[in-house]
Amino acid sequence: MRDIRPEDTALFQSVEKGFREVARRFGYGQIRTPHLEATDLFVRTVGETTDIVEKEMYSLETKGGDRLSLRPENTAGVVRAYLEHGLHRTAPLQRLFYCGEMFRHESAQKKRFREFTQAGIECFGSPHPEADAEVVAFACEVFRELGLGDVRVELSTFGCPACRPPFRQALREYFAAASDRLCAECKRRLEKNVFRLLDCKEESCRAIADAAPRIELDDECSCHFDATKRMLDAMGCTYVENPRLVRGLDYYTRTIFEVFPAGGSGRQDALCGGGRYDALSELLGGPPVPAVGFAMGVDRIVMALKGGQSSSAGPDVFIVTEATDAGPSRSMGGQLALALRRAGLSVVTDILRKKFPDKQLKDAAKAGARLVVIAGGDELTSGEAIIKDMNTGEQSTAAMAPIDTFVSAVRKALALPQEKESAS
Numbered sequence: 001m002r003d004i005r006p007e008d009t010a011l012f013q014s015v016e017k018g019f020r021e022v023a024r025r026f027g028y029g030q031i032r033t034p035h036l037e038a039t040d041l042f043v044r045t046v047g048e049t050t051d052i053v054e055k056e057m058y059s060l061e062t063k064g065g066d067r068l069s070l071r072p073e074n075t076a077g078v079v080r081a082y083l084e085h086g087l088h089r090t091a092p093l094q095r096l097f098y099c100g101e102m103f104r105h106e107s108a109q110k111k112r113f114r115e116f117t118q119a120g121i122e123c124f125g126s127p128h129p130e131a132d133a134e135v136v137a138f139a140c141e142v143f144r145e146l147g148l149g150d151v152r153v154e155l156s157t158f159g160c161p162a163c164r165p166p167f168r169q170a171l172r173e174y175f176a177a178a179s180d181r182l183c184a185e186c187k188r189r190l191e192k193n194v195f196r197l198l199d200c201k202e203e204s205c206r207a208i209a210d211a212a213p214r215i216e217l218d219d220e221c222s223c224h225f226d227a228t229k230r231m232l233d234a235m236g237c238t239y240v241e242n243p244r245l246v247r248g249l250d251y252y253t254r255t256i257f258e259v260f261p262a263g264g265s266g267r268q269d270a271l272c273g274g275g276r277y278d279a280l281s282e283l284l285g286g287p288p289v290p291a292v293g294f295a296m297g298v299d300r301i302v303m304a305l306k307g308g309q310s311s312s313a314g315p316d317v318f319i320v321t322e323a324t325d326a327g328p329s330r331s332m333g334g335q336l337a338l339a340l341r342r343a344g345l346s347v348v349t350d351i352l353r354k355k356f357p358d359k360q361l362k363d364a365a366k367a368g369a370r371l372v373v374i375a376g377g378d379e380l381t382s383g384e385a386i387i388k389d390m391n392t393g394e395q396s397t398a399a400m401a402p403i404d405t406f407v408s409a410v411r412k413a414l415a416l417p418q419e420k421e422s423a424s
């Protein structure tokens with residue numbers, strides 16, 4: 001687990017902001033669920049034999065004897081909440097999004113964190129491929145919004161409970177024939193849940209899994225997948241089909257997908273993963289509720305963005321004033337700063353009494369300020385502050401009173417639209 005410093009926090013926030021904006025455009029409302037849930041919820045849904053449940057959960061027992069876990073993912077919690085609040089009875093079609101911390105005790109590696117942030121959606125109530133296409137398109141729009149439009153979307157289908165038994169049988173026979181080359185865990189999983197062998201992270205097992213038989217879809221699953229792809233094609237969402245795609249959670253039926261950074265090679269650096277999970281509600285004692293969703297790893301997206309842009313944006317304005325005591329220049333600086341902040345700008349003033357103006361100008365450059373406003377003794381006498389554009393070096397002056405006019409001059413220097421006058 002790690003600390004996120006302010007320069008990175010700014011990027012986290014911009015990713016979350018972009019995600020929320022896309023959620024608004026798609027008509028999704030936010031749900032917030034607890035970080036702690038009953039351990040059993042994850043065992044039943046994510047799957048007893050998955051890495052997440054077998055090795056990665058932070059679990060505890062309360063003094064009252066309840067077994068709880070820090071959520072390793074949020075689909076299970078959102079389904080629980082959906083059922084607990086009776087949404088399946090009142091408004092079965094629900095478009096929900098969330099953004100929050102998840103916890104997995106994974107082996108420490110680049111891009112794998114033990115506390116990480118996921119932004120995700122869950123769309124409940126539609127069994128139709130339109131919902132699958134909406135969810136994949138939503139994910140693509142988030143990446144587009146964030147300027148990461150050249151990601152690689154991998155799409156596949158895991159069939160339904162009706163087309164699984166022959167697939168399961170074929171896999172059992174295939175892996176049993178190679179059992180002497182499988183890792184100890186896979187040998188055990190061969191009996192318990194053969195699908196998990198497709199997801200083993202051991203190199204030797206992966207090589208065997210790569211050549212494993214593929215699922216044969218029944219007519220309904222095949223039609224569903226074709227219609228999903230047709231809709232994505234029509235929307236111009238590009239994807240590649242990857243019949244070898246496997247998800248690390250047991251609850252999926254039909255459509256599954258993952259999103260990778262363009263040019264990324266590893267399977268471990270997925271930026272997003274999701275799919276349909278029509279059987280999850282019943283597994284938790286609810287009625288049948290078709291559902292589809294995804295979650296994206298905000299930490300990994302921040303890392304991808306960091307390659308391309310500077311991680312911290314400086315303030316709009318740095319105000320430089322004379323540092324002798326808290327005299328009139330300083331007071332004027334305080335007034336100007338507050339007026340500009342109230343107009344929505346980010347403004348920093350010198351509070352270390354650094355030398356006027358050189359040291360303060362240096363600090364302004366270091367902070368990455370776009371504009372500097374100089375309001376020293378001379379400026380106080382003339383009534384006009386100096387405005388300096390830190391990118392071009394251009395200078396102009398602006399009267400400090402009336403203050404609204406000054407604010408307009410600064411907004412203009414920042415090429416921001418002027419605020420409308422409030423209707424009287």
Ligand code: HAM
Binds near residue numbers: 114120272275292298
């Ligand atoms: P997941 O594939 O386990 O799916 O996780 C989704 C995304 O979370 C991954 O693609 C990755 O970007 C990020 N992630 C996972 N583990 C870590 C980690 N240790 N460090 C950093 N990022 C990580 C789910 O969690 C499903 N609940 C998604 C879903 C929603 N399916 C349907 N609805």
